[in-house]
Every structure is written in C-alpha cells, then in structure tokens.
Amino acid sequence: MTDRLRVAVLAGGPSAEHEVSLQSARAVLDALPRDLYDPVPVIIDRQGRWPTEVRGQADVVFPVLHGPFGEDGVVQGHLEALGLPYVGCGVLASAVAMDKVAMRRAFMAEDIPVTRHVWFTAHEWRTCGDHESLVKSLDWPMYVKPANMGSSIGVSRVTSMGELRAGVELALVHDRVVVVEQGVSARELICGVLGGHDFPGASVPGELIVPGEWLDYEAKYLSQAEIATIPAVLPERVAADVRELSLRAFRAIGGYGLARVDFFYEERTGRLYVGEINTMPGFTARSVYARAWEASGVPYPELLCRLIDLALARSGS
Known part of the structure; x- marks a missing residue:
C-alpha cells in the first residue's frame, strides 16, 4: 500500500539508556498498525552515528530515545531543522x-x-572543604542523582556522609551537576x-x-x-x-x-x-x-x- 505513512522509529543513541531505548523501540515497531504505517527502524549507535539520512525516508519520526541526546531537546532540535514532524515534546519542554x-x-x-532538595556543580563539590554544608538543609535518607539522566541510572540512596560522597562521585560520572533530594x-x-x-x-x-x-x-x-x-x-x-x-x-x-x-x-x-x-x-x-x-x-x-x-x-x- 502506497498510502501508508512512513514512520521512522529512532532508537539507541549515545546515552547510558541505549539498551532501554532499544527495548522501547521494539515494542513500538511491533505494535504500529501495519494497515496505517510503514515502520522504518533507525538505530543510532553509541557514538551517535545515524545509519541513514531520515529526511526523505519518513513522513513522521517517533524518537523512542531516553536520556541525554534523545530526551533533552538535542534530537528534537535536529528534527526541527530537518523540517520533520516528530512525536513528543518540543525542544524547550524536553x-x-x-x-x-x-x-x-x-x-x-x-x-x-516538590520535595526539599539542593544542587551543586562538580566544581563546587571538588572545591568545597565541608561537603556536609552542601546538604545541611536536608535529613537522612537522601537521594543523589545526576541532573540529566533517567531510568534511575547514577542514582543512590544514602544515609551517611560516606555514602553521600560515593553517591555524588557516581552521579558525576553521568553529569557535571548533581541534585540531592530529601527522602520521604x-x-x-x-x-x-x-x-x-x-x-x-x-x-x-x-x-x-x-x-x-x-x-x-x-x-x-x-x-x-x-x-x-x-x-x-x-x-x-x-x-x-x-x-x-x-x-x-x-x-x-x-x-x-x-x-x-x-x-x-x-x-x-x-x-x-x-x-x-x-x-x-x-x-x-x-x-x-x-x-x-x-x-x-x-x-x-x-x-x-x-x-x-x-x-x-x-x-x-
């Protein structure tokens, strides 16, 4: 059928949520009604390389991408520049x-x-002589998270300063800004x-x-x-x-x-x-x-x- 919409399903990408994205994309590809759509899987590799030029290959894009690069406005901006319709939030909201x-x-x-929280940069953490002062407004337990990540990657539940320091170092592997939230x-x-x-x-x-x-x-x-x-x-x-x-x-x-x-x-x-x-x-x-x-x-x-x-x-x- 020539009247089916070609839907490019973007998956993978360079974020730590690459595998989660692949799982999501498989489900979308399997469930798209074939009488309405012609799915085109587009798997972006871990270095951010696209296997094909999407423009001209699709009528609409379904970016099933999680985390940085896919969920933070980067891909959305690229699709905007290509003039391609895409599923989901725009650049700013993302x-x-x-x-x-x-x-x-x-x-x-x-x-x-929202729950009580604090945030700080990697530089502030490295140069602060009193780490406890950065979280003095919070009580144990706390949750330490990279500011830009999802799927619970890089997240730690902490109940002591030792655990807090380890949790921050883990979070800094994924981002230069860390959020510490009050546990409830x-x-x-x-x-x-x-x-x-x-x-x-x-x-x-x-x-x-x-x-x-x-x-x-x-x-x-x-x-x-x-x-x-x-x-x-x-x-x-x-x-x-x-x-x-x-x-x-x-x-x-x-x-x-x-x-x-x-x-x-x-x-x-x-x-x-x-x-x-x-x-x-x-x-x-x-x-x-x-x-x-x-x-x-x-x-x-x-x-x-x-x-x-x-x-x-x-x-x-």
Whole structure:
C-alpha cells in the first residue's frame, strides 16, 4: 500500500539508556498498525552515528530515545531543522524536563509541590572543604542523582556522609551537576498525560511496586517481577489531585504529546509531591505509561496512533 505513512522509529543513541531505548523501540515497531504505517527502524549507535539520512525516508519520526541526546531537546532540535514532524515534546519542554534543576524551578514557579532538595556543580563539590554544608538543609535518607539522566541510572540512596560522597562521585560520572533530594516515606505514584497544548488528558494513576527501599534500574528493566499496580488503589480525592497536578506539571514545562509524571504520596499527611516529569517514558511491553492509558480506555496501538496524529497536527501536515 502506497498510502501508508512512513514512520521512522529512532532508537539507541549515545546515552547510558541505549539498551532501554532499544527495548522501547521494539515494542513500538511491533505494535504500529501495519494497515496505517510503514515502520522504518533507525538505530543510532553509541557514538551517535545515524545509519541513514531520515529526511526523505519518513513522513513522521517517533524518537523512542531516553536520556541525554534523545530526551533533552538535542534530537528534537535536529528534527526541527530537518523540517520533520516528530512525536513528543518540543525542544524547550524536553530540555526543561530532562534537567532536574530547571524542572524544579519550573514547578516551583507554578506552585507545584516538590520535595526539599539542593544542587551543586562538580566544581563546587571538588572545591568545597565541608561537603556536609552542601546538604545541611536536608535529613537522612537522601537521594543523589545526576541532573540529566533517567531510568534511575547514577542514582543512590544514602544515609551517611560516606555514602553521600560515593553517591555524588557516581552521579558525576553521568553529569557535571548533581541534585540531592530529601527522602520521604511515601507511596510512589505515576500518571500519564496525552494531548497537545490545548486540553491534554490525564490517565488513571498507577502505583509503582517498590522492592526494598527504592526502584532501581535492575528492578525497572531487568527483573521479571511486577512493577506497578494500575489503577492505583487511592481515595477519589487523591486520584483527582494526581491527575490535576499532572496536567499542571505538563503545562509548566510547555509539554506536548505525552509525558509521565511521577509522584510521592505521603499517606500520613495526605501530601503529594511531584518527583519528576518524563517526556519520553519507557515504551517497553511493561511500560507503566502505556498500561495506565490502557486502563483509561486507550489500547497501546491506539495510543501510538494518537501520538503520531498529534505530531502531524503540530507540524500542520
């Protein structure tokens, strides 16, 4: 059929989330309805080399890329320069969401609740004679994260200065800016957002099943254990607040297309905190984003179709 849209599915890339991206891309390629689309897999290698020129090979691009290079506005800017429609957030929203410092600034400017945190550069860490002073506003436990990374890569839960120093050094392998967050005793919730700038929708909330003290990379992508309960068992008021805050977070970064918003829910106090927003969440077979939308009445193939339609609508195609 010559009237099928050619969809270039970008995967791989030079970030530490290369393998996660490949898993996501396989799921997208398998689920794209063949009566509507002609999928074109484009695997970017670990050095950032593209195997082919995408312009002329595709009508629309689905950049299933996670982490730096793919989720931070770099690829989005390249596709903008090529004049190619693409799925997901634009350059600015992608960059803001990827940077945990900029993201929190955007949230706080819109009165979206976030946990206490501090951040510092590699230079500030190396030249500071009193590391404890950098985190004096926080209590144990804390979570140490690279400012620009996802999939729990480079993240450490720390309960002492020794662990903090090791956690910061690990984070600095991945980025020159480190964020240290206050740990909270809370349930971890997620909510999917789908739509354009006008009237996006929020899915039913889900709850992450956290083995041990936190959900690390191995639990997310290598374990065969169940990782989420969808829908989450929540009071109606809390579920409604999660959905409303998800839409506010999406708007705060200027989101478009899709995002997954992660929350901490303190049952004891009833407080909700937005942990982060992911502009290209995992699209593996176990993706909590896709499962949340399926539970909301949007099956995976339809979800992909809607995202492609949104990409074309934004470009005027």
